[in-house]
Amino acid sequence: MLKILFFLFVAVPFVELWLLFKLAALTSPLVAILSVVVTGVVGYWLARAQGWQAYQRIRVSVEGQENPTDPVVDGLLILVAGVLLMTPGMITDLVGFLLLIPLSRVIFRRQLIHYFSQRLQTVVMTQVPPPAEVVDPDVFEGVVVEDESMVDEADEPRGDSC
Numbered sequence: 001m002l003k004i005l006f007f008l009f010v011a012v013p014f015v016e017l018w019l020l021f022k023l024a025a026l027t028s029p030l031v032a033i034l035s036v037v038v039t040g041v042v043g044y045w046l047a048r049a050q051g052w053q054a055y056q057r058i059r060v061s062v063e064g065q066e067n068p069t070d071p072v073v074d075g076l077l078i079l080v081a082g083v084l085l086m087t088p089g090m091i092t093d094l095v096g097f098l099l100l101i102p103l104s105r106v107i108f109r110r111q112l113i114h115y116f117s118q119r120l121q122t123v124v125m126t127q128v129p130p131p132a133e134v135v136d137p138d139v140f141e142g143v144v145v146e147d148e149s150m151v152d153e154a155d156e157p158r159g160d161s162c
């Protein structure tokens with residue numbers, strides 16, 4: 001796990017900076033800066049639009065009492081794509097755009113579901129009706145309703161009984 005964290009937080013940003021410097025050296029620094037800004041804006045716009053579509057698919061599947069796994073995983077992948085596209089760099093932008101393309105996202109989704117289905121245990125729960133209550137024939141259930149017109153004068157408290 002430490003190697004993966006090292007790779008994500010040290011190696012990837014280092015490679016990203018190196019690629020941006022190479023792009024700036026081959027073209028101009030303005031092109032490198034514009035590429036970061038443009039991919040961030042375009043990525044935000046695409047992630048927002050596809051995120052809304054994923055939300056609608058989740059809502060429809062829940063309302064239809066269907067399994068929402070695919071739309072939920074799509075929403076998660078779109079969120080990751082948005083974060084990657086907002087991160088400056090060329091590799092993260094490439095992976096982010098791949099996650100936003102629906103056809104390639106299907107591949108990522110299948111791999112992710114397969115990975116977690118191998119590591120998680122599935123438990124199926126069913127709803128069992130409560131046990132039948134034993135009814136005593138000598139007991140009556142009811143509600144007491146007090147009506148002011150039905151109150152007897154004898155039931156009213158007297159002020160002289162102290």
